[in-house]
Amino acid sequence: MSSPQIYLVGSGDSERSISIRRLGETSTGGIRYGIAIDEGAEFEVDAVRPVDDVLSIVHQGRSWEAGLVELEDGFEVEVVGIRHELDVMDPRRKALRMAEGAGDSAVKTQMPGRIVRILVAEGDEVAEGEPVIVVEAMKMENELKSPVAGTVAKLCVVEGEQVQARSTLIEFA
Helix, strand or coil, X not given: CCCCEEEEEEEXXXXXXXXXXXXXXXXXXXXXXXXXXXXXXXXXXXXXXXXXXXXXEEECCEEEEEEEEEECCEEEEEECCEEEEEEEECHHHHHHHHHHCCCCCEEECCCCEEEEEECCCCCCEECCCCEEEEEEECCEEEEEECCCCEEEEEECCCCCCEECCCCEEEEEC
């Protein structure tokens, strides 16, 4: 058995945490996976890719085929004639984008979480890309970096604080 891989899967305004763990081979040449959604109970599915753009899935004796088209940040999936465009991202990659997309004067978080450590103080000079704060989101600690070289103007949070998505954490002058 392998350790689980965690992905953030979004569609429209909804985002879910999907944990996928490879359990082994099936007798039919497919792969058995353990899947949990938003840290819920794990369920098992058997999957096989008969051709590149199709995924055949069996769960509790029921079978589905999903057409797959890989996109830049996810997949277009068609199941029973209904198409879904899903954004798929590794949480670590998303955490790196938290600071990068924040703008020139602040570090913001894109996911709700808890402030684990603040690595700078007001008045500190920081270099672009320097670690400034650690946020725990989805049971993972993510070190956020300064998007600019500058001075820490304001710490907007304290260690241990719970923050909402898009919260400003640190402002720079």
